[in-house]
Every structure is written in C-alpha cells, then in structure tokens.
Amino acid sequence: MPVFISYRHMDRMQAMAINSRLKQANIKTYLDVLDPESQTTDDITGVITRNITECTHLLAVVSERTASSWWVPFEIGEATISNRRICSFKTGPAELPLYLDKWPKLSTDKDLDFFIDAYREEVTNKRSVMLDSMSESMKGTYKRNAEQFHDQLKGRIRRGF
Template sequence: MPVFISYRHADRPYAIAICSRLIQANIKTYFDVLDPESQTTDDITGVITRYITASTHLIAVVSGKTVPPWWVPFEVGEATISNRRICSFQTEPTELPLYLDKWPKLSTDKDLDFFIDAYREEVATKRSMTLDSISESLYGTYRRNAELFHDQLKSRIRRGF
C-alpha cells in the first residue's frame, strides 16, 4: 500500500520531510527523486500514472507555488479517477484551489501523524487495496471506503486529537 508523494520541485524540502516521516513509520512510499526510472524515462506521464495506480494513497504537497504548474493537479486527477485516498499537505498559509477542499488538508506534523494512524487502521482492516486487485463488484465498496477514510481523517484534523 504505497503512498505516492506529489509535489512541485520548489516544495521538494517538504516532500522529502514527509517521505522521511512515512518511511520512519514503516510506510512504503513512491517519491520520484528515489526512483531511477522517473529520472531517465522519455515517458514520465506513463511512469507517474503507473505508480499512482499502484499506490493506495496520495499526499499532494501544496503551496502558493503549486497552482501554476500542471503536474500536481494532473497527479491528483489521476488519483481521483482511481479512488485513491488523497490528502494535501499545505506548506504555507495561502489560498488553494477549491477542488482540494474535497479531501483532508494536512499542515502540521500532528496532522501527518493523524494520516499515519488512519493509514495503519486501513492496513489493519484491509479496507485499502490497489486498483488492479479490485473486481467490478468491489469497486463501489472501495470507493465508499475511500470516502470513509477522507471523512474520518478530516474530522480528526478538525478535532485536533
């Protein structure tokens, strides 16, 4: 159940810190800097799409610099199509696109800990799986489980515990 980390290169230090924190929590990640294929391919779109499909969760690192480039919105869109668990990690106070309101917004280390707890709960209850392991009959259940993950994590972030 890897977590795909989406970010703009200007936000790389935040993405590195999030990746490190997830790895410390024994959570497998996909981070393009650590992937030799993404550094050498002529088909970066195909590589990104494949890794998003193979992931179960996506954290989009967002800031005021995120909006103009296309990659982060593209990656969030790909994750949406696959009903991935999506969260944004806001690096600074700034107005972000409204489409990100649908998913939990992380902005502190504590929020990231909430994400880790929610991720572990999904692993323990086996509510999350990769898209290629889902039959058509399970697709609706998977989508509902994704919505449950988002709702519960948003609620926990609002409560602060």
C-alpha cells in the same frame, strides 16, 4: 499500500521531510525524483500513471508554487479517477484551490500523525485493496472505503485529536 507523494520540484525539501516521516512510520512511499527537463512528456506521464496505479494513497504537497504546476493537478486527477485516498499537505500561507476541500487537508506535523494513524487503521482493518482486475462491486466497496478514510481523517483534523 504505498503512498505516492506528489509535489512541485521547488517544494522538494518539504516533500522529502514528509517522505522521511512516513518511512520512519514504516509506510512505503513513492517519491518522484524524475528530472522533468530530461524526460519527454510521454515518459513522465507513463511513469506517473504507473506509480499512482501501484499506490493506494496520494499525498500532495501544496504551496504557493504549486499553483503554476501542471503535474500536481494531473497527479491528483489520476488518483481521483482510480479512487485513491487523497490528501493535501499545505506548506506556507498559500490559499488552496477549492477542489482540494473534497479531501483531508493537512498542514502540521500533528495532522501528518493523524494521516499515519488513519493509514495504519486501514491496514489493521484490511480496508485497502488493490484495484487490479477488480469486479464492479469490489470497486464500489473500494470507493466507499476511500470515502470513509477521507471523512474520518477530515473529522480528526477538524477536532484536533
């Protein structure tokens, strides 16, 4: 159940800090460290798509710099298509696009702890499954489980405990 960490390369320090925190919590992650300038678009797209497919969660680090990124919205779109658990982690004062309201929005270390707790609860309750060769009814179950994850985490962030 790895977590794909999506970020603009200018926000690498924040992404690396989140990555470290998740790894300390024994959560497997994928942190893209490709240099987009040295790769072709097809190479980057293939790597991103494959790695999102291999992850169950996507955590997008968003800042005012993200607004001019094409890759972060692409990654969120890829995760949406395959019903991944999606969250954003806001850094700085930037206003987030309204489409991110659909998923939990983290902005503090406490919120990240809530994400870790929600992730662990899914592991404990075995609610996360991989999508490889899954029947249509299983895909429906996976989508409902993802929605449950999002709703419960949003509620906990809203309540603050």
